[in-house]
Amino acid sequence: MPGTVWGLGVGPGDPELITVKALRLMQAAPVVAYPAPLGGESFARGIVRQWLDRGQQEIVIEVPMETAPEPAQAAYDRAADRIAAELEAGRDVAVLCQGDPFFYGSFMYLFGRLAARFKVEIVPGVSSLTASAAALQAPLAARNDVLAVLPGPLPEEELARRLEDVDAAAIIKLGRHFAKVRRVLDRLGLLDKAHYVERATLGNQRLRPLAEVEPVEVPYFSMILVHKRGEAWR
Amino acid sequence: MPGTVWGLGVGPGDPELITVKALRLMQAAPVVAYPAPLGGESFARGIVRQWLDRGQQEIVIEVPMETAPEPAQAAYDRAADRIAAELEAGRDVAVLCQGDPFFYGSFMYLFGRLAARFKVEIVPGVSSLTASAAALQAPLAARNDVLAVLPGPLPEEELARRLEDVDAAAIIKLGRHFAKVRRVLDRLGLLDKAHYVERATLGNQRLRPLAEVEPVEVPYFSMILVHKRGEAWR
Secondary structure (H helix, E strand, O other): OOOEEEEEEOEOOOHHHOEHHHHHHHHHOOEEEEEEEOOOOOHHHHHHHHHOOOOOEEEEEEEOOOOOHHHHHHHHHHHHHHHHHHHHOOOOEEEEEOEOOOEOOOHHHHHHHHOOOOEEEEEOOOOHHHHHHHHHOOOOEOOOOOEEEEEOOOOHHHHHHHHHOOOEEEEEOOHHHHHHHHHHHHHOOOHHHEEEEEOOOOOOOEEEOHHHOOHHHOOOOEEEEEEOOHHHHO | OOOEEEEEEOEOOOHHHOEHHHHHHHHHOOEEEEEEEOOOOOHHHHHHHHHOOOOOEEEEEEEOOOOOHHHHHHHHHHHHHHHHHHHHOOOOEEEEEOEOOOEOOOHHHHHHHHOOOOEEEEEOOOOHHHHHHHHHOOOOEOOOOOEEEEEOOOOHHHHHHHHHOOOEEEEEOOHHHHHHHHHHHHHOOOHHHEEEEEOOOOOOOEEEOHHHOOHHHOOOOEEEEEEOOHHHHO
């Protein structure tokens, strides 16, 4: 019997935001795999490190981050091969996914390579989307609101058009796109309905008024939430 | 010192999908509150009932479900008053929220009534959005996808226009709107990119091809996920 791949959402950063289920399955798995930047620390492993001292085998999926997609695809090919070898030997492999495995996560690259040949089970996790809303004390959406998730790399005109057309939006993957996104929000008169958070739920979480954010300092793990009824919640 | 309101996401239904943090805070709170339909069982309380035998005081927020909003607003007024009385007496109150407190949840009605006067802390939870994706083994979104969350009650033409304009969508609050939504997906040629799940992560979870779903049997807790690159994941 080949093993099962467990895609485990470990949550947005606060170690306690892992689910009881993901924690149990991670600790029961003989092999744990996780992505890490080349030569760097794994964010997903960092989240759960206090629960990982059980002598499990670890597979580091070394991925060149935020570069051209080709080298990353080769890295996922190699990782899928290593994971497949464990599965064929009958061992389950828990793949740690920051946030949720299927919400803009890199797990789908492994899923695409393994799901046709092996049993894959997904354990959903707390995503950065709801974690950011909680940190900002800003409801994402309610009633019959239309909510859009918009990646920061979208072109300026497209961001503007889409923001005009929804009740609420989460703008993700900000990083070096922050200045453009702020310009769009300003143009649409939405600055006072928009809230910025970086590294939500981590120890170095930071909430800042958009006007005070230095664009060069915006990390990849940041988000802007917009709700046009904004202050109506309080 | 007045108490704190904890808005605790308890996840989509599987009791093990509560976070370690929400479980700890719930068990530490002297008072636990949760919504329930008039004269019925609370879904949120049902999720966590195995961890609730500690003699905590319980406040049932009896809400007339899926009716005109007015009686519900009066019910939230009464619930906010009862919770405020506990807070003023120095007791923390944990409010149980199915899924995530700020993702289309009823918690925002209490948040709106209490946040100006009391300390409110939100613990994000696994939402039905990512739980449904996990159940369907269907990634929600990746890379620079635009993802929309669309409530089923939206008018047919608006649903069609919005579905045409995104890479991926989650259509929530289906219930009696299922037939309309399926008609729209059919018209747009998206039926084979759309997947239906009801009661994701619960014991009676059901995945069905859209063509086989009986519209009169579709519960409120159901969802359709659409991704236009659909089968490209596998």
